[in-house]
Amino acid sequence: MSKRLKASERKAAILAVAKVLFSDKGYHGVAVDEIARRVGVSPAILYRHFPSKEALYEEVLNRIACQRESYVEAVVQSDGSFGEVLRMITRRYVESVSRDPDYLRMELQSALEGSDATRQFFENRWRPFTDYIEVTVRELQASGKVAQTDGRIAALMFQGMLREALYAKCIFGTPRYRDLDLNELTDYLVTLFFRAIGYRECED
Amino acid sequence: MSGYDLELDARGLNCPLPILRAKKSIQGLESGQVLRIVATDPGSVKDFEAFCKQTGNELLAASQDGGEYAFSIRKG
Numbered sequence: 313m314s315k316r317l318k319a320s321e322r323k324a325a326i327l328a329v330a331k332v333l334f335s336d337k338g339y340h341g342v343a344v345d346e347i348a349r350r351v352g353v354s355p356a357i358l359y360r361h362f363p364s365k366e367a368l369y370e371e372v373l374n375r376i377a378c379q380r381e382s383y384v385e386a387v388v389q390s391d392g393s394f395g396e397v398l399r400m401i402t403r404r405y406v407e408s409v410s411r412d413p414d415y416l417r418m419e420l421q422s423a424l425e426g427s428d429a430t431r432q433f434f435e436n437r438w439r440p441f442t443d444y445i446e447v448t449v450r451e452l453q454a455s456g457k458v459a460q461t462d463g464r465i466a467a468l469m470f471q472g473m474l475r476e477a478l479y480a481k482c483i484f485g486t487p488r489y490r491d492l493d494l495n496e497l498t499d500y501l502v503t504l505f506f507r508a509i510g511y512r513e514c515e516d
Numbered sequence: 517m518s519g520y521d522l523e524l525d526a527r528g529l530n531c532p533l534p535i536l537r538a539k540k541s542i543q544g545l546e547s548g549q550v551l552r553i554v555a556t557d558p559g560s561v562k563d564f565e566a567f568c569k570q571t572g573n574e575l576l577a578a579s580q581d582g583g584e585y586a587f588s589i590r591k592g
């Protein structure tokens with residue numbers, strides 16, 4: 313029993329170290345030997361848990377998919393309006409990134425390396441926003457609740473705005489925005505977004 | 517056995533839209549009535565499990581056929 317627990321703890325330690333190294337150096341910049349050495353195990357032990365570096369990287373990425381459960385919770389707790397749902401899922405996302413900015417670094421690294429993981433980051437992290445905004449803007453437009461706007465471009469604007477705020481606060485530590493609280497900053501950006509598309513909260 | 521009172525077509529939609537639509541559809545049902553949802557997002561399997569757990573509705577059935585996922589949810 314205790315042996316199994318030890319194995320699971322070791323696996324968790326490998327994943328934690330791998331995440332930090334991948335976020336720091338990218339997929340290609342990290343060797344399995346280095347991960348094993350930092351964890352304090354032999355490469356053979358590491359390969360017992362993960363058959364390859366690719367498999368380990370994928371498992372680190374899979375951990376970010378659990379984000380979705382908190383989106384479901386946000387939808388269940390919301391009144392279902394565009395304003396409230398978008399605010400709530402944005403808050404959930406911002407909380408998760410500020411708790412663990414290594415994933416944001418991994419996303420940047422994967423883009424620089426041109427790896428397929430960039431697509432997974434989009435699917436897991438950004439697509440809920442872009443799809444939701446695009447579809448809902450189109451629907452609200454039909455009933456005159458938002459201005460004539462291309463939903464796809466509105467979604468791109470939102471993604472760019474939120475991503476930049478997260479980079480400035482969680483990665484670059486940009487002095488210009490140091491005095492701003494991340495949650496307040498992103499909440500204000502959501503308000504600016506609603507104004508830009510001519511959406512008034514509490515109207516749908 | 518495969519009866520339902522309302523069907524929701526959530527094909528082509530991704531999280532959080534299928535959940536949002538399901539929430540709105542269930543609001544119009546009486547307790548005990550069944551909503552059937554058809555979706556194409558592979559993540560919808562976990563999403564509807566979480567949805568039912570959080571809302572107290574019952575996930576009667578979940579199935580997959582090709583790229584489509586079907587869920588039957590009884591309103592609690």
